[in-house]
Every structure is written in structure tokens, then in C-alpha cells.
Amino acid sequence: MKMVMAVIKPFKLDEVREALTALGIQGLTVSEVKGFGRQKGQTEIYRGAEYSVNFLPKVKIEVVVGSELADRVVEAIQKAANTGRIGDGKIFVVDVEKAVRIRTGEKNADAL
Amino acid sequence: MKMVMAVIKPFKLDEVREALTALGIQGLTVSEVKGFGRQKGQTEIYRGAEYSVNFLPKVKIEVVVGSELADRVVEAIQKAANTGRIGDGKIFVVDVEKAVRIRTGEKNADAL
Amino acid sequence: MKMVMAVIKPFKLDEVREALTALGIQGLTVSEVKGFGRQKGQTEIYRGAEYSVNFLPKVKIEVVVGSELADRVVEAIQKAANTGRIGDGKIFVVDVEKAVRIRTGEKNADAL
Amino acid sequence: MRLKKTLCAFLTLAIGMIAAHPALAADPPKLDTGDTAWMLTATALVLMMAIPGLALFYGGMVRKLNLLTIAMQCFAITCVVTITWVVAGYSLAFKGDGMLIGSLERFFLSGVTLTTVHSLAATIPESVFIVFQMTFAIVTTILIVGAFADRMKFGAMLLFAVLWSLLVYVPVAHWVWGGGFIGGWGAFDFAGGTVVHINSGVAGLVAAIVIGKRMGVGKVDMAPHNLMYTLIGASLLWVGWFGFNAGSAVAASGKAGWAMLVTQFATAAAALAWLAAEWLVKGKPSVLGILSGAIAGLVAITPAAGFVGIGGSLVIGLASGVACFFACASLKKMLGYDDALDVFGVHGVGGILGAVLTGVFALTSVVDMTDATTKQAIPGGLIDGNAAQVWTQIKAVAVVCVFSAVATFVILKVIDLIIGLRVSEEIERDGLDLNLHGETVH
Amino acid sequence: MRLKKTLCAFLTLAIGMIAAHPALAADPPKLDTGDTAWMLTATALVLMMAIPGLALFYGGMVRKLNLLTIAMQCFAITCVVTITWVVAGYSLAFKGDGMLIGSLERFFLSGVTLTTVHSLAATIPESVFIVFQMTFAIVTTILIVGAFADRMKFGAMLLFAVLWSLLVYVPVAHWVWGGGFIGGWGAFDFAGGTVVHINSGVAGLVAAIVIGKRMGVGKVDMAPHNLMYTLIGASLLWVGWFGFNAGSAVAASGKAGWAMLVTQFATAAAALAWLAAEWLVKGKPSVLGILSGAIAGLVAITPAAGFVGIGGSLVIGLASGVACFFACASLKKMLGYDDALDVFGVHGVGGILGAVLTGVFALTSVVDMTDATTKQAIPGGLIDGNAAQVWTQIKAVAVVCVFSAVATFVILKVIDLIIGLRVSEEIERDGLDLNLHGETVH
Amino acid sequence: MRLKKTLCAFLTLAIGMIAAHPALAADPPKLDTGDTAWMLTATALVLMMAIPGLALFYGGMVRKLNLLTIAMQCFAITCVVTITWVVAGYSLAFKGDGMLIGSLERFFLSGVTLTTVHSLAATIPESVFIVFQMTFAIVTTILIVGAFADRMKFGAMLLFAVLWSLLVYVPVAHWVWGGGFIGGWGAFDFAGGTVVHINSGVAGLVAAIVIGKRMGVGKVDMAPHNLMYTLIGASLLWVGWFGFNAGSAVAASGKAGWAMLVTQFATAAAALAWLAAEWLVKGKPSVLGILSGAIAGLVAITPAAGFVGIGGSLVIGLASGVACFFACASLKKMLGYDDALDVFGVHGVGGILGAVLTGVFALTSVVDMTDATTKQAIPGGLIDGNAAQVWTQIKAVAVVCVFSAVATFVILKVIDLIIGLRVSEEIERDGLDLNLHGETVH
Ligand SMILES: Nc1ncnc2c1ncn2[C@@H]1O[C@H](COP(=O)(O)OP(=O)(O)O)[C@@H](O)[C@H]1O
């Protein structure tokens, strides 16, 4: 199995979720994160004193899928999250050794 | 070493932490996440207009342990977090190559 | 590629970011987390009833870098985040199989 | 007070404690410290409705990335309309005898002193009357921003507030309260059904249509970020509305107490009516539902508060709760406009309903005023046998609807031409707080 | 006012400016605009205690997943009790001469007009008195929800509010203030030690026991989610309490000013006393501690505010801060009930303490009323040599404790039978906001 | 009122409705219910400025880990200064004829009864005057904590509040309002330019310097955690300031109305001025900017509110918005002190500007008082040909600056010696909420 971890713009979350559902994905986990990258944050103004804030609001998606699906998942996310603008985010793929469904104790593919 | 990553119901966090402490685990990291899965979210009502919210509040636990402990950790979490209801969550195991304790610079097993 | 994941004290975030920038790192992702570890939380007081809170506010940094850079990144974080006090946090390294830049579709090293 | 100024000069109020005769130059007005105390307080309460009331109410309903932007709009309008009101708004709304617009006699408040009074409020200092009326202009202008939430340029919004407060609010206030033709018809509007709620509700509808739908609406999760803020805001609106409605008696009188009583009762009824409707239709009673119902009730009782009885206020409350629920849940979907925070659904629909039902349920005994020419009590509405009042109310509603719609449309089109109304797609997607104001919440 | 109505009809107040004689039919009552202004304001202030005050105070103390639920309960009770009060509550509490219950003369407020007054408040419109007293009924009913936080069904809660406000609050208010037997004994309760705080505190204790402990209490982290909300709520409670206590003079009088002064002083003393006790015993001064102390002080000074001197208020403040701290920290643990937000520990204990100490510290010079039959000043408490007052106070406390406990118990058991009190285990575990109301905060 | 007490005894006010003659023992004072109603309300409004107003305003500006700490400081100071004021502060500030300090005649408020009045407020109960003035002492002391945010020990802060309120606030209040030498000079300070804002602003500056910079300032992200809290706080400050400024007329009078009007106008002007300055200089109009501008305007109009005209208030508003912006954006950077939340930049600079400009723009017709010895109207400022007033104002400002600086310095050094001012490095790094109070928000 693979964990596909994507950092995307918050606005794109629903589109990405739909794209993954279309692939038959049944679960994923989302967190609010702050991203630092090429897309520069605005200059924050604190009582008139400039303050450079480089952390921008992003959303992180973690979804574990069978290895065979991983490439299609990456592709689907890339398409759905794309706006063509700097700061669209990244997708990373990491190997997962084991998965368990807490409710039933089912393992690996059955657990997803 | 392995990183055991579990997505559980928030209510179960304290029980899981205790179960892990019982195994001798000395540290773990927790984040608030939103989960999308088989457990369907409530229909949110926005000024009368139905709005289907599929993201439910979950808690993510990340705990890095020696490889030998990983299976017992998974089992302990599975037992403690189980309510038998849909939405109890998942446990994933990922390989960790290296660990460092920031305070001392200790490495790997010593760092945990 | 490697994902370096560090859990540090919130106060140290800006110093770590600068240290990484100095290494030429162009992007990273940050989340607010709660840490449980050797550093014991304060005894929370709830209407006079003691309540032991062991979860302390921490910040988690995830940064994906080329494998060759990983060690220097770990070292830079360890130096910048260090206060010599208990609770300074941990650094973990995990293997990453693939990276994609959403905006361009660039892969792996080019995507970082 | 609060009605037909042309009549008003001839009226003597039945109860002795409000001596509402115009101040004569020779006869120095006798201020009443009790009335003044209440109107100072009422003014503070209405200001609290604007900030932080509406800032919280609206702020809690948008997405996190646009929260500061809408709260900032509320705050900035408070400042802008304060200026426009002092410079010319007060004078044009409440001075002079024009049917269509007042005079510039009080331009920049010239002539106001520590001892002057306004003829509509003869027992309190004119300064208090000015600020009290100013807070109405502020609240009305702020209400509109809910319609174009999440997509308006800040500069365009400022310009809109300047123009709309002077070119739309001021004339309508003059027509209804300041001596203009709608008051002359004898229309009942105690605290602003037409002037405040229909006016802002219709303006909101037009603004929502002119500026267009929010990007991603219906596809992207736009659930309210913090309903606790909305609940605090709605609560402060309710509390502050005592200043709005009971303050519209412009005296610490039996009429003020009455207005407070029926306001409280209608609001509770409306909140529970919306809750019940939603529970039945959608299966769950929601927080946003009960809050919206309360606001709907406050809106609908506003024109009626000084005129109707307990029974009338109950009907107005129940009807507005149900009607506004369907306006927001069904009408909006049917018609397909994107009035983001339901300014029209709550203030437009609630205001129209309240204004018309005031003509139905006004009681002669609550109206409690004598027409000095005929020496007869001014009759209540349909329920007291005066069906004509309903027609008068409908005419007033119609005029305000049409004027507000047309004038708002023209103002927005002009602003769009000059500086553009809407932020870029990229800003809308990434959030307005950071891009317009360089700040985020949390 | 605010005591023994049977006596009250015979009282003339020593200071001239409150002409509290009952309105005679022939002699139209003379409203005082200053008194009316203050009572309009006081009513707004007490409403602000309910919403957003208590909604924030309680909301901040629960877990995030149940935050909206408890705030919603506060808002919904405000609506429900408004209705029950108008329909029958006011009439049964404040009309008629029954020892046990009032009459239905004012059913649905029939007979109230712009000019009627109530004999307990002869210088303000009856409408204002009705809404002012209504806000007390609202606040009292809301206080209880803290006890069954995190586990009550919404429908059951609504039904409870209807029944409790009519069957428990109304009789007790009648007994103490409306002409019933406790007032007849000459018990002192200026602004609601028995009627409001003991009543709700005991009801909360009973409710906590009947509904049972929160699932996971003692094992699961139930730390307050947002103490900033609690701090805002406590602050608004403090500010609003000026309306509650100084408003209970029902006039803008020296008595009102005095009530404000001792309220402020006792509250500060109680807050610092709790803080000090906690600092000593637990090692840290907590935010929740100082806030709870302030509320404890406000509660304890409530029955006393119009009767005690500076010294008395200091003792009441210090004693309540320390006593309520130990009630919440130790008593609750010892007895093992799960009164989630310490309604009994703060309102029950603080109310009992305040009510009894009022009998100790009441000063003849502050009570400042003459008994018209004997033509003598009504004596203060123990400190002025009138030990009997302490006994009167204790009797009043005992009666209210017993009645509230029994009546609340019966009401809850009946509701449990009909529709059930408690949500399912799964809902309790997953959070009430989403499951009951379909909404979340953030 | 609110000026030169030595004069005040001889003054009769031009307008009839404020009979401000001192109460004669033989002639029982005649309370005015309207004035009393307004002053009860004004007191509640000023308390609301302290809590939750300043707690939110300041709380929103710090980092999340220190949010509860600063809000707790605001709450605790409210309690502490209530006690110091009752014990001795009121008496020393407002009783006795000393040039430098009052007397202990009212120690622990002995002698205050339901019917006593203070000569500066002859139409309201003394109890109300005491609490009204108490809220000023509270607000002033709280303002200072913004300067040493994020690094002060809680115990040291408590001790500081005790000492500063008694040793700095009380004397200055006596000098300016209570019969001391600054009032004797004829300095104009309507609601506290010198007493409140310069006093706290300078104390803040000194405190920031004595305690030293925040660890990591300039390197670590110290952006405000929740500007929504700050916006709510600023809004409540604005609303509450009506009590502060219009309440300083100590009557529901034309002067009160006027103070409200110019306060509203100057505040709006200042908010927009700061916004415009920032937009031009920094490229973005920020939420914190408009809020800070509003507070700057409120500060600057405070000494002037009962003395200047519409035009004068506009200039004061615009000037304070721009001046405080540059003080916070440039001056602070230049001088290199770390006044965390710009207490000096806003309250010090705004207060000095307002106090001096009051001497420029005071109008004889708004001052509206007659000097009973000369039987002549007290003249306004420079604009009315009385250039000497500017000099009087400057002297008053200078004396308060020097005294506040020196006294604050000494107090802090003493506290530092005894218990230490600053938390340990580790606590400062890990956050104060958890370490000092054992609590966190969220
Ligand atoms: N090396 C990295 N490791 C982890 N996260 C990264 C990395 N680089 C970028 N990110 C995340 O991706 C987001 C977008 O990256 P950015 O460089 O701004 O734009 P783009 O993806 O268009 O090149 C960042 O805000 C950050 O959250």
C-alpha cells in the first residue's frame, strides 16, 4: 500500500475529494496546515510595522491506497487541485507496510 | 523503527494514550484532523438549505517505536480505540529510517 | 527523496525555517500538534479539581528533500530547535517514493 | 413619533409625558433627563448592534479565510457613515420641508448647540437625536454587506457605503420619518421596516445579482466557520434591538416599554417558528435556524412595535419565522441568486411582511395619538376597522422597494465602471483576508 | 421593593424620590422617566446576561464538540421562557393575592396597556416591569443547563424549560416577591438569592443526579475548550448583573446605586478570595478560578445588595469565594455527583450563603423602609440586633430547597418517561453538536 | 464637572437642568432620576470597556500561548482596583481640599449612605459616583498591561496594580479632578486625557523599558493570534466610551449628548485617517490599523469631548489617527523600546495630542460654564482667543508625564527587588498560559 500525501489550496478540497471518490476511494484524512514555499505570503502589517508572513493556509490530504491505485490517485489529485498558479501544492508518495481497520481488525487491503 | 499512525475518534484519545503508556511508550504526537470515510457525516443545514458534510472530527496519533514493538502498538491501539461502530478509524504503519532527539542529539532507539 | 518530520517547540519555528532556507530548502509544511512525552504537562486546574494535562503545544514540520540533503537538514533542524531543555522534540526521517508539483506536474527532484 | 412628519406637527400625543411639540425659538425647550438618559443608552445599544453585533453575526457565517474581511467592512462602514451623516445626511434626512429631500440647513451640523432640539424629539438634546439616527443609517448600510460577502473589493465597498448612505438611505429616511411624502400618506413605520430593512434587503438582493455568485458556490464547502460568533452576534443584535425599537419612542415612556415588550415576544415566537419549520422540513433544529428566526422576528416587529398589541405581535412573529425560513430555504434556490448571508431572505422578506402586517394589526389604543386637526384618535389598522391602512402600507413598501432597487443598481454599476466591484479570481480563491488586508485570523 | 409583598402594600419608603404607592384606578399613575429609563436599560442588561452572557460562560467550559449545543440551549430557553412568561408566568407570579400562587388575571397579558403599572413598580410602565421580571425567569432557567451539559436531548430540554419555568420558577417568585407566604414572613431577598440562585442551583443538582454522570468523566479529558469565551461570558454577567441587582430597586434611586456599589465590591472580593484559596491549595491561580469566584460573589450578594453595608458585602464576598471553591473542589468529589459546570457548587452554595448572611448583615439604614402599620423602620439583621431575621432567612432557604428539589425531580422523571432525557451513548461519544443540530464550530 | 475643582465650587452651569451646586447639609440633595439612570448605565458601560472590552482587545493581539494570561490580567486588575478604590482610593482622590492629595474621610467608604452625594455630582447618589470613578481607575490601570504583555509575573502584576492605582492614579485624579493643583490652574480635561491616557501611556512606556524586550521580538512571529477578538474588543471599547465621555457630564444633559456626538465623529475620523495613512505608506489597509485608529481617536477626544465643536473634533480625530500611526510604525522602531501592544503609541501620544488640542479648539459656547466670582463665561481655547489655555494644557501634560514616569519607575524597581518582574526564559518561551495559570485556550 502507499500513502499519498497532498498539500493543496483549501479551496480545492471538495474537488479533490470528489475526484478521489470517482476513483472508488472510500476514505481519507484531512488536516489544516500552513505552507511555506515559492508562493510568497503577504506582508502582514502589525500596527504599521511590516511583518513578513510566509506561511499560507493549505490543506493536507492523507490517503492510503493499494499500490496499484497510487499512480491514478496522484494523477487525479494533480488534475483536480491544479489552478496553474504558484502555490498549488505538492503530492508525495510514501510506502505503507500495514493497515488495520480499528472497528473490525481487518488488515491491509481489506482495511482501506 | 516504525511510525504507527492512527486515526481515531476524539473521545478515545485518553484511552489510547493510556494503553500506549502501559506498553512503555514514552512519547507520541497528536493532531486534530477531519476524516472522510464510510461513516457518513450529518447533513448540515445552512439557513434551511441542506448541505452534506462528510468530514467528521477525528484525532490523528503518530508514534514512532522500535520495529519489534510495532505490532503490539498496533494491537493496543486497535483494542483501546474500538467501539464497534462505523468510523472507529484506521491504523497505518510506515517505516522510519532515522530518529533524533533534538535536545541531546541522541539517535534512533535512544531518541524515542 | 526523504521526508524529514520534526516536532519542535512553537517558539522555534521561525529559527528552524531560517536555518532550512539557508540550506536552500524552498518549501515546507507546518501543522499545530499536541505532544506527549517526557516533558510533563502542567496540572490543569478545573474548578479546583486537579486535572493532569500531558499534551503540550508543539509544531510539526514536514519537509521533503533529496536524499543527499537529508542529513544536513536533520542537523540544521536539530541545531536551530535546540534549547537544551526537556521537550525540545524529535526528528524522524521517512523514505519518499515520489513527489509531484501540482501546478506543473513536474516530478521528484524537480517538484521540490 | 416615527411616522408621517407632515401630520406630526399637528399631533399632540395622548399621554402627557412626551411633549412632542416643536421647539419654539422664544420658548426654550425643556429637556427631560429621563428621556435623555434612555436615548443616550439606546444610541449606545444600536451602535453595539453594528459593532460588534453585525460584525460577529456575519463574520461567523463566512469561511475562515474571509472572516476578517466582512468584520472589517462592518467596522469601516460604521466610520464612513458617521462622517456622511454629520456632513450632510442628517440635514438632508431630517431638516427642511421638502416632499422628496430635506435641506442643507444643518450641513456639517452647523447650528446645532448644547441646547437645540429637533421637533421630533423635543425632550432630548438635538445632539442625541443626531447620533441616535446616525446609528440607524450605519446599521442599515452594514446590513447590505452580507449579500456580497466573500467577493467585494474593499475600496469599492467604501465608496458604496458613502454613496448608498447619502443617496438611498437619506432620501428614504426623509420620505418616511423626516417630513417626506410617505410619512405624509400616514404610513406606519415605527422603527424602520421600510427605511431600514426593506431598504437594505432589496439593496442586498440587487447587489448579489449585480456582483454575481460566489466562485464555487454549491460545489465548495461554504459552511459557516464559527457559529458561536454568529450566536454572540445574534444575541447582541437582540439586546441592542431594545435600543432600536424602544428607542424609537424617543422617550422613556409607556410607548417605549410597550415596544420592548412586543419586540421580545415576537422575536421569541419567530425564533421558535423557524426552528419548528426547519425541524419538520429538514429533520434537525439548527443553531443557525433559531438565530435566523430571531433576527427575522426582530425585523418584522420593527415597523410594528409601537402600534400593535400582544396578539398582533405573536402573529407577526410566527409568520415572519416561517416566511423567512422558506424565503431562505426555497425561494433563493428557486430564483438562483447568491445572496450569501440572506440579507433579502431575512431583512427584505421580514421587512415587507412586518410593514404590511402593521397595517393589519395596528391598534388604536397602542398607536395612542390624536390628530390635532380632527381632534380624533389616529385609527389603527384592519383589525380596528381601518382597511385603508393596509393599502397605505403596501404603497409605502412598493415605493421603497422600487427606489432602493433602482438606486442601488445605478450606484453599483457606476462603481463597477470606475474601480470595479469584484476581486480577482485568484484573490477570491485564496481568501480575502490575507490578500486585501494582509492579515489572518489564527 | 423585592420583598414581602404583603408588607409592601403598607410600606412607604423613607426617601422621597421613589413614590412606591400602588396605582389607584382613579388617580392615573405618574410615571417617572428616569426610573423608566433605568429599568429599560436594566432589562437589556439582564437579557445580555442570558444571551450572550451565559451562552459564552457555559459554552467555553465544555468540550468543543458540544459547544454549540449548550449555547443553543441558552438561546432556546430565552425564547421558550419569553412565551411561557407572557402566556401565564407573569400573571401567576405577580398578580392576585394567593399565598401559594397568583391569579390568571393577566393571562396572555390581557389588561396590560401603555399606561398600566404594577403596584411593586409604580413609577414605570407595567410593560417594562413584565419584561424585566421575564429576564429573571429566563436567566434562572438557563442556569440549570450547566448541570446536565453534554448529555441532554434537545427536545427534552425544551420541554423541561416550559415546565420548570411555569411549575417551579413562577411559584417561588410568587412566594417571595409576588405576595406569597415567604415574602409574608418578612424574608429578605433583594434580587433573587432564593428565587434565582438557590432555585436553579438545587434544580441543577437534582438534574445532574437524575440524568447521571457524563460518559467518560474522570477518564476522558473534559478540560474547557475555550476559556476566553468563559471569560467574556463572566465579564458580561458581571456587567449585566448591575441591571439585575441595581435594577431590582425598580428605580433610579439611592438604593439602586447602593446595590451597584456593594455588588461591585463583593464580586471583586469573592474573585480574589477564590483565587487566593486556589493558589494556596492547588499551587496555581487559574483563569477559571477567578471567573468562578466572581460569579460566586455576584450570586451571594444578590439577595443582600439592597440591605447590607460595605463591611457586610466584604464578608459576603470573601466567604462566598472560599465556600464555593471548596464546594466545587471538594464537596462535589466527596458526594460524587456530576454537576458538569458546577451549578450547585456556585449558585446553590453561593445562594444559600448569601441568603443566610443577608439575615446577619442587613442594616436598618440600608434596608431603609418603614413598616406603615407600626410606623417603625423595618429592622436589619443580626448585626442590628434582629437575630430573628437569620431564622426567617433559613426558613426561606429551606422551603425553596425542598420545593425546588422535589418539583424538579418530578418534572425530570415525567419527561424521561415520555421522551427520554438523555442522548444515546453513540451521540454522547461523537459529540452533540453534529448529531443534534447538524453543525460544528470551526 | 470634570475640571478644576477649586473653580468648580464657584461655578453655576449656564443651562438650567444640571443643578450642580454642592449639597448643603441642611438642604437635602435633590437627586434626579434621569441623571441617576444615565450614570448607572454609564458605569456599566465603562466596566464593559475593562471586561470584556480590554481583555478582548489585548487578548486578540498576543500569541495564542499567552492569550489567557493577558485577559486574566485585565480581569484581576478589575478586582484589585475595586478593592483599592473602596479602601482608600476614592477618598484620597475625591475628598478633602489638599493641593496634592485628598483626605481619608471616606476611608473604606465610611460616611457614604443611600442619600449622600458628592459635590461634583450633586444630582446622583454618591454610591453611583464612587463606582463610576472606580471604573476609570480600573480602565487606566488595565491599559498599562499591554506594554509588558507576554513576560510579566502574575504576582508582580497584582502588586503593581495595587501600588500603581493608589500611588499614581489616585494623586493624578486628585490633582486634575478632585481639587488639586492642576485643576486649580484651570486645565481642561473632560474625561481623562491626562488622568487616564497620558498617565497609563507613559506608565506603559516606562514599564516596557524597565522589564525589557520580549524574547525573540523581531525574529519570532508575534502576529496577533485572533484579530476578531481585537475587533470585538475595540467595538466594545467604542460603545463603552459613550459611558466614559458622555458619562463624564455626570448628568443626562445637553453636555452629555454633545460629548457623545463629538466622540463619535472624532473616532470615525481617526479610524479612517489611520487607515488612509497605512494604505498610502504600507500599501494595505489593515484591520488592526482601522481598529487602532478608532482607539486613537477615542483617546484624543477624551479630554476634549465636553469643550470642542464639530470642526475641532474633526481635526483632533484626523490628527490623532495620523500621529498615532506614525508613533507606532516609526517612532517605536526608531527609539527601540518594546511596548508590546503600543500603549504609549496610542494612549500616550493620543492623550498628549488631545490634551494640547483641547486648549486650541475649546469653544466658549461648548464649555458653557460661568465663573461665579467674575460672573463671566469661562473662555474656550486658542480658537476663541484664549491662547493661555494652550499653555495651561501643556503644563498639565508635562506634570503628569513626569510624575507618572518617575513614580511608575520606582514602583517597578521596588517590585523587581522584592519578587521580580519577569518570568523565566523557559516560561516565556513555552508560553505563560500553561505555566502561570495551568490552562490553555483550545
Ligand atoms: N519540500 C517540501 N516539503 C514539504 N512541503 C512542501 C515542500 N515544498 C512545498 N511544500 C508545500 O507545498 C506548498 C506549495 O509550494 P510552493 O512552492 O508555494 O508552490 P508550488 O507548489 O506551486 O511550487 C507549500 O506552501 C508547502 O506547504
Ligand SMILES: Nc1ncnc2c1ncn2[C@@H]1O[C@H](COP(=O)(O)OP(=O)(O)O)[C@@H](O)[C@H]1O
Ligand atoms: N484510505 C484511507 N486513508 C486515510 N485515512 C482513511 C482512509 N480510510 C479511512 N480513513 C480515516 O479513517 C476514518 C474512519 O473511516 P470510516 O470508513 O468512516 O470507518 P471505519 O474505519 O469504521 O471503516 C475516516 O474518517 C478517515 O479519517
Ligand SMILES: Nc1ncnc2c1ncn2[C@@H]1O[C@H](COP(=O)(O)OP(=O)(O)O)[C@@H](O)[C@H]1O
Ligand atoms: N515516540 C514518539 N513518537 C512520536 N512523537 C514523539 C515520540 N516521542 C516524543 N515525541 C514528540 O516529541 C515531543 C518531545 O518529547 P519529550 O519526550 O517531551 O522530550 P525530549 O524530546 O526532550 O525527550 C513530544 O511532546 C512529542 O510530541
